[in-house]
Amino acid sequence: MNYSRQREYIKEYLMSTKEHPTAEVIYQNVREEYPKISLGTVYRNLTLLVELGEVKKISTGDGTEHYDADTSAHSHYYCRCCHRIMDVEITPSVDQILAASSTGLGTVEQASLLFTGVCKDCMDNGK
Amino acid sequence: MNYSRQREYIKEYLMSTKEHPTAEVIYQNVREEYPKISLGTVYRNLTLLVELGEVKKISTGDGTEHYDADTSAHSHYYCRCCHRIMDVEITPSVDQILAASSTGLGTVEQASLLFTGVCKDCMDNGK
DNA sequence: ATTATATAGATAATCATTATTGATTTTGCT
């Protein structure tokens, strides 16, 4: 695989933010540095980065995928109102992963824990 | 909310299967009983059933949502090859849920644990 | 049974994502 500054910058941007942006949001931000970049390039490179394991894709069921360059073991809190994702310093336990592995279903490459609810901000603004 | 036999049957079908079908698969199956039903009706009712808490939506990031009428506490194993979902009798621990609640991020309505890998069938068929 | 409202069915529209294509950039070699 060849080097690409666009891909480099996409990852840089992802590492610089605590948000868990969608491809569209990433596109808007990367555009400030590379005004000519196209949305397809963002998608292509996000897919590559995910395959390389440098970025994680977070699926919440809200219709778009979110991305996170923090690959350390942590989980996410998803607000079903504002669709934001926050980090939670909780991880699937070793026991849980071992238990899943020993079911014999197949390899366990990833274990992810997602909490869903309504965040404080949304509750304060009545919802 | 009014009663609807179509909605009733969608739930019946979902309860009758161990698969975790997509809207499209549900549509194909419900069509055998209600040949005139339309895909939009399936989506509309799935959304309603999820809102009622009678059905759960499972997001794997494979491009389509899967549905499950088994609302008991359990987790899922997702094969990234064949895109099938299997049940795993492991649940997020009370400790994990309490810990998530006590972060103060917001309410915790749901905690879901997803294991991803390559299932046995796919490995046997070399992939 | 009549009437009001919710849902169905058909279809069009939208939105996210992927594929295609020709131009440009990067790499590896001399």
Next chain:
DNA sequence: AGCAAAATCAATAATGATTATCTATATAAT
């Protein structure tokens, strides 16, 4: 440095999943 081959880009078209719209039908209450 200069050049050919391969990879990536930008632009855009295509696809696929999901949602919205609109008229007809089914449901529920009187």
